[in-house]
Amino acid sequence: MPQLEITTYPSQIFWLVISFLLLYLIMSRIIIPRISSVIKSRETEIKNNIHISEQMYKDTEIINDEYEETKKNIENEARQIINHLKETTNKKITKSTELLKKRLEQKLEKNEQEIINKKKKALKEINKISLNLSEEILKKLSNKKKIKKNTLKHLIKKNLKEVD
Amino acid sequence: MADPIHQFKIKELIPLEIFETNISYTNSSLFMSLAIIFITLLLLLSIKNKSLIPSRFQSISEIFYEFIANMVSDNIGDKGHKFFPLIFTLFTFLLFGNMLGMLPYSFTFTSHIIVTFVLAMFVFLLVTLLGIFIHGFKFFGLFIPKGVPMIMLPLMIPIEIISYLSRPISLSVRLFANMMAGHTMLKIFAGFIVPLGIFGIAPLMVDVALTALEVLIAFLQAYVFTILTCLYLNESINLH
Numbered sequence: 001m002p003q004l005e006i007t008t009y010p011s012q013i014f015w016l017v018i019s020f021l022l023l024y025l026i027m028s029r030i031i032i033p034r035i036s037s038v039i040k041s042r043e044t045e046i047k048n049n050i051h052i053s054e055q056m057y058k059d060t061e062i063i064n065d066e067y068e069e070t071k072k073n074i075e076n077e078a079r080q081i082i083n084h085l086k087e088t089t090n091k092k093i094t095k096s097t098e099l100l101k102k103r104l105e106q107k108l109e110k111n112e113q114e115i116i117n118k119k120k121k122a123l124k125e126i127n128k129i130s131l132n133l134s135e136e137i138l139k140k141l142s143n144k145k146k147i148k149k150n151t152l153k154h155l156i157k158k159n160l161k162e163v164d
Numbered sequence: 165m166a167d168p169i170h171q172f173k174i175k176e177l178i179p180l181e182i183f184e185t186n187i188s189y190t191n192s193s194l195f196m197s198l199a200i201i202f203i204t205l206l207l208l209l210s211i212k213n214k215s216l217i218p219s220r221f222q223s224i225s226e227i228f229y230e231f232i233a234n235m236v237s238d239n240i241g242d243k244g245h246k247f248f249p250l251i252f253t254l255f256t257f258l259l260f261g262n263m264l265g266m267l268p269y270s271f272t273f274t275s276h277i278i279v280t281f282v283l284a285m286f287v288f289l290l291v292t293l294l295g296i297f298i299h300g301f302k303f304f305g306l307f308i309p310k311g312v313p314m315i316m317l318p319l320m321i322p323i324e325i326i327s328y329l330s331r332p333i334s335l336s337v338r339l340f341a342n343m344m345a346g347h348t349m350l351k352i353f354a355g356f357i358v359p360l361g362i363f364g365i366a367p368l369m370v371d372v373a374l375t376a377l378e379v380l381i382a383f384l385q386a387y388v389f390t391i392l393t394c395l396y397l398n399e400s401i402n403l404h
Contacts (some may be wrong), residue, residue, distance in 0.1 A: 008278075
């Protein structure tokens with residue numbers, strides 16, 4: 001069995017030690033640093049990207065908050081404007097309706113006054129006419145030439161008052 | 165029929181002698197050199213582009229790296245970081261030694277007990293000296309198993325010591341025996357192919373299947389050797 005030939009051992013050990021040391025040096029000095037640098041740079045890249053995306057997320061949240069706030073403010077402002085408009089228009093409406101009422105009342109009063117006046121006038125006229133008429137009637141009925149005008153008047157007035 | 169053991173023969177390629185010891189450059193040394201060149205070129209070329217998103221080729225080195233990095237961090241923990249290059253070298257050296265041996269007419273340097281024994285002895289001495297260096301006398305507490313009644317200790321401690329001392333032997337014999345047995349078996353079946361004529365197809369099929377199995381074993385034994393090294397390192401660094 002060649003494995004048990006002791007004379008070959010020194011050579012095998014010698015070259016094994018040299019080969020293993022050489023490979024160890026190549027690996028530890030050249031290859032492992034290169035591979036680990038690639039993997040580390042990838043990890044940092046990923047970390048950075050995650051960091052950036054988190055930052056962006058925060059930024060969008062801030063912008064969103066700002067947007068919500070301005071939206072609220074605008075809504076409030078709009079509500080205020082609407083309320084203000086409502087109030088002013090209501091005031092105007094009440095004012096004008098009151099004015100209208102006053103005018104109408106004034107007109108009504110005037111008209112009533114006029115009616116009353118006219119009624120009085122008419123009554124006076126009726127008095128006159130009825131006086132004259134009753135004078136005529138009495139003249140014709142009594143054939144007397146003269147009834148004292150005052151007594152007659154007094155009589156008629158008395159009657160008229162009873163009518164009233 | 166060809167001698168199935170012949171493939172393990174050490175042949176001197178460049179005769180060398182120092183202090184009356186023969187340290188000739190042999191076919192074993194040649195395949196060690198080839199393994200180094202192959203590993204270096206493969207990893208160096210694959211990591212050359214250093215691209216952020218790895219190509220398939222670049223993934224080879226990264227998978228190697230992460231495979232060993234996980235092995236080290238899982239078995240040793242954070243303190244094992246210092247030993248990462250050693251474990252990495254050990255794994256790639258054994259893996260490529262085993263794999264290159266799968267090529268026809270090649271030589272498997274891991275099929276020689278002296279090679280695996282030197283590596284195992286190196287691991288054993290490293291682990292022992294490291295344990296004594298870190299923990300001092302407490303390191304020998306390793307030989308007192310936990311949760312064993314006092315009365316059993318006189319029996320258990322010698323068993324533990326023997327099992328500890330036999331680690332380099334088991335570690336080296338496991339790898340050497342696997343590699344030698346596999347290659348011998350391949351050669352024996354290969355020897356039947358031509359003499360059997362048309363029926364030689366049967367041993368040929370067996371050889372094809374065995375080759376697949378041997379590739380698996382080549383990987384597995386390199387893995388076993390390195391993971392056991394990790395476990396031993398863990399014991400001497402963290403005790404238990």
